Amino acid sequence: MRSIPFREALREAMNEEMRRDDRVLLMGEEVAEYNGAYKVSQGMLAEFGAKRIIDTPISELGFTALAVGAAQNGLRPIVEFMTWNFAVLPLDQILNTASKMLAMSGGQIGCPIVMRGPNGSAGQLGAQHSTAFESYLANIPGIKVVSPSNGYDAKGLLKQAIRYEEDPVMFLESEVMYGDKCDVPDDEYYIPLGKADVKKVGRDITIVSYNKMMKVALGAAAELEKEGISAEVVDLRTIRPLDWMTVLESVKKTNRLVIIEEQWPFASVSSELSYRIQKEGFDYLDAPIRRITSADAPMHYAPNLAALAIPDVARSVSLVKELMQQYK
Numbered sequence: 001m002r003s004i005p006f007r008e009a010l011r012e013a014m015n016e017e018m019r020r021d022d023r024v025l026l027m028g029e030e031v032a033e034y035n036g037a038y039k040v041s042q043g044m045l046a047e048f049g050a051k052r053i054i055d056t057p058i059s060e061l062g063f064t065a066l067a068v069g070a071a072q073n074g075l076r077p078i079v080e081f082m083t084w085n086f087a088v089l090p091l092d093q094i095l096n097t098a099s100k101m102l103a104m105s106g107g108q109i110g111c112p113i114v115m116r117g118p119n120g121s122a123g124q125l126g127a128q129h130s131t132a133f134e135s136y137l138a139n140i141p142g143i144k145v146v147s148p149s150n151g152y153d154a155k156g157l158l159k160q161a162i163r164y165e166e167d168p169v170m171f172l173e174s175e176v177m178y179g180d181k182c183d184v185p186d187d188e189y190y191i192p193l194g195k196a197d198v199k200k201v202g203r204d205i206t207i208v209s210y211n212k213m214m215k216v217a218l219g220a221a222a223e224l225e226k227e228g229i230s231a232e233v234v235d236l237r238t239i240r241p242l243d244w245m246t247v248l249e250s251v252k253k254t255n256r257l258v259i260i261e262e263q264w265p266f267a268s269v270s271s272e273l274s275y276r277i278q279k280e281g282f283d284y285l286d287a288p289i290r291r292i293t294s295a296d297a298p299m300h301y302a303p304n305l306a307a308l309a310i311p312d313v314a315r316s317v318s319l320v321k322e323l324m325q326q327y328k
Contacts, residue, residue, distance in 0.1 A: 001185055007040045007178040009151035010116075013158035014041070014078060016188060018048055021076065024162060027054040027063055028080030028117075037082050038118065038178050064090035064115070068098050071113040076162060081117035084133045084172060098168040099142030114161045116171035119147070120211065120262045121310060123176070127298035130306075132262040134210070135269050137170045138240040144193055145239040147172040149214035151182035153237055156191030165193065174212045194241035198250065202232035205256040205320055208247055208273065210236040213260050213311060220260075220316035229324060239269055244276040248284075251277055255286040256327070258320055260311050265293040287327035290319055 004012075018024045026041060026048075032055040035042040045053040056063035060081065067077040081087045087094070098111045120132035138145045144167055148154040154173070161169040199214070200221055209217035214235050221231040232250050236243065251257050257277060259270040270291040277289060295309040 001183050003181045003183050004151060005178065006151040006154060006173075006180045006182065007038060009155040009182065009184055010040050010158060010173070011042065011044070012184070013155045013162070015044065015047070017159055017162040018044075018052065021163070022052075023074065024076045024078065025052040025054065025070075026078045026080065027056050027067060029056055029058055029082050031055060031080050036080070038175065040178070041080070060086050060089040061093065064093045065097075067113055068093050068111060071098075071111045071168075072101060072109050076112050077114075078162065079113065079115040081115065083129055084117055084119040085129050085131050087115065087117070087133070094137075094143070094168070094170075095140055099140050102167070103142065110166045111168050112166050114158070114165075114169045114171055116158070117173060118175040118178075119172035120174055121299055121306065122174065124301050124303055124306065126301045130299035132294065134172060134239045135263045135267060138242070138269065138272075139267075143168045143170055144241065145170045145172065146193060146237065147211040147239050148237055149177075149209075149211055149235050151180065152184050153191060153197070153235070155184055156189050157193065157237065159188070160190045160193055163190070169193070172211065177212055191237075193238045194243055195238065196243040196246040197235045197237055198232065198246070199235050200231065200233040202230040202254065204230045204254055205258060205324065206232045206234060206247065206250040206254045207258050207260060207316075207320070208234045208236060209260040210239065210269075211262065213262050216311050216313055216316055217260050219313040220320065223313060223317045224320055227321070229320065231320065236269075242269075242272065242276070244273055247273065248277055248281045251281050252284045255284055256323055257285070257289045258316070258323065259289070259291040260316055261291070262294050262310055265291075265296050268293055287323050290323055292316055292319060
């Protein structure tokens with residue numbers, strides 16, 4: 001077991017799969033000569049060469065279309081977006097080609113492609129570089145959406161996506177997590193998509209989150225523990241398919257649910273999860289399902305306003321305590 005940064009866990013996943021299968025390649029802006037905008041692909045050009053580690057022009061629509069075509073013709077491309085905000089430009093390729101071609105071709109043409117890069121807010125980046133895209137992408141049938149919270153999960157999920165998934169996989173990371181360290185096994189491992197993980201066992205309330213908001217969820221659980229409130233924390237890991245059954249099993253035990261996410265509130269991941277749990281688990285709920293999301297507004301540049309816009313530990317703790325007091 002080794003302690004390595006999140007970015008290195010991603011790099012190991014790509015390296016291991018590229019050594020195993022010469023159909024796998026990586027393309028994106030600055031992934032080769034510059035070693036990646038966030039140094040995720042550091043050293044990969046030297047090992048695999050310019051035919052498999054490909055620097056692209058600043059043209060997301062163009063190189064995503066190229067990768068989708070390559071996937072439909074037998075290769076297994078990985079596309080790195082410098083930020084998922086830029087993936088709005090090739091949305092036509094994601095929505096109208098990658099996600100639909102298997103159905104439109106009667107099962108004859110698949111699209112085994114992984115698109116990955118940082119997602120959501122990351123400090124003073126302004127409104128145009130701070131959108132969280134899980135709920136946008138999860139609304140598209142035909143693709144899978146992964147949003148890991150730590151290096152261990154990220155490596156196993158990325159290897160699974162590259163090696164085994166025949167559907168397009170959208171892999172959402174975060175700039176603020178790339179330096180986070182996590183214990184990763186020396187041996188290879190894979191984590192199946194569509195399975196949530198209970199990161200902390202508890203008895204009084206279930207807290208659900210994913211991606212970097214898991215830090216808020218676990219931080220809130222630690223603070224609540226000091227006050228005698230035992231929170232069970234569930235990491236969704238995969239947004240589509242959504243493992244709501246693991247959440248339901250937790251709610252059967254705790255009878256209360258709070259969801260913490262970086263999405264805007266309207267039609268968010270928490271909206272779908274809340275519907276599923278109240279529909280299938282209404283009799284187990286002793287309180288309304290509550291959630292904390294980002295503010296329903298574009299992200300501010302000013303750091304004090306940005307901090308107010310996204311969930312934090314203090315507000316999460318306050319919400320849980322309110323819920324526990326009102327519905328004893």
